Amino acid sequence: GHNWLAGFLKRHPGLEFKKAMNRSVVPCIPKQKAMCKRFFDITSQIYKKHRLNYKPERIYCMAEMRVTTFIDATILVCASAEGEMLPPFVVFKGPRQKMSAVKQAFPEAYFTSNQDGVINDLLLLWWMRDHFLKKIPSHNHRPCVLFLSRAVHEMTFQFCQLAREERIHVISMPVGVAHIINPLDEELASLLENSIEKKARKFESDNPGLL
Numbered sequence: 001g002h003n004w005l006a007g008f009l010k011r012h013p014g015l016e017f018k019k020a021m022n023r024s025v026v027p028c029i030p031k032q033k034a035m036c037k038r039f040f041d042i043t044s045q046i047y048k049k050h051r052l053n054y055k056p057e058r059i060y061c062m063a064e065m066r067v068t069t070f071i072d073a074t075i076l077v078c079a080s081a082e083g084e085m086l087p088p089f090v091v092f093k094g095p096r097q098k099m100s101a102v103k104q105a106f107p108e109a110y111f112t113s114n115q116d117g118v119i120n121d122l123l124l125l126w127w128m129r130d131h132f133l134k135k136i137p138s139h140n141h142r143p144c145v146l147f148l149s150r151a152v153h154e155m156t157f158q159f160c161q162l163a164r165e166e167r168i169h170v171i172s173m174p175v176g177v178a179h180i181i182n183p184l185d186e187e188l189a190s191l192l193e194n195s196i197e198k199k200a201r202k203f204e205s206d207n208p209g210l211l
Contacts, residue, residue, distance in 0.1 A: 027176045035174040043145075047170050050143050056081035057137065058093055059064050061147040063182060064119055065196060070205075073117050076127055086135045089127050093117025121156045128159060142167040149182060 047053050059081040067073050076089040090106070092113040103111055110131060112123070119127075136144060144167070148155070152172045163170045173182050179185065 010179055016063055032177050032180070035177050036181060039171070039177075041150055043171060046145060046171070050169075052143075052145060057084070058141065058144045059147075060086075060132075060136065060144060061182065062132075063149045074119050076119065076131075078132060080136075086132065089125055089131050091119055121154075121159070124150075125156065125159050125162070128168075133168075139167065143169055145169045145171060147171050147173055147182070149173055149178055 001004070021185055052058055057080055061081070062076060062078040065075045065077060067075055072093040074091045076091075078086040079136070088106075088109040090109050090111045092111055093116060094113060103109075112126075116125070145166050146163070148170055150172060151174075153170070155170070160170065163171075
């Protein structure tokens with residue numbers, strides 16, 4: 001009947017409603033080894049073909065980090081193997097009115113916003129075209145390699161076409177083993193979030209009510 005659910009819950013008072021958790025699937029050890037081997041085989045081929053072993057200024061690694069301390073945002077962090085950091089690219093969750101205060105707290109970063117603070121296909125293309133390509137060496141100092149913390153199927157045709165035209169070899173770090181091979185992953189994310197928290201607290205104490 002139409003009251004079946006109410007009756008069922010009354011007969012089973014111990015039942016609880018819980019929100020489902022999105023758990024990433026971690027591959028088994030043999031599969032992790034195979035994925036890592038393929039990743040390093042592809043990387044070695046590109047390095048050898050373009051003689052990039054001794055050109056750290058042409059090798060870049062990008063990582064996406066979710067931050068919820070003081071600001072709810074996704075941050076794209078990118079650095080070269082030579083140690084040069086590109087300005088952070090921050091996708092801020094919330095209305096644009098709040099962005100002005102956040103920009104004051106972090107003037108070196110590039111900000112945009114959307115409803116969920118997540119990097120979508122268009123924003124990733126925007127990052128590549130209007131941020132990454134404008135910060136790295138000119139076309140004469142290429143090809144370059146960009147290690148990307150995204151699966152291949154998450155890259156659009158436009159993104160891949162742009163990378164090809166600009167002589168950027170995009171190498172996807174395999175999902176499930178990225179934490180093993182990505183130097184800009186979990187440890188840096190923790191350090192970055194702590195740094196953001198300290199800087200935000202100082203800005204808030206100096207400018208009460210803005211954040």
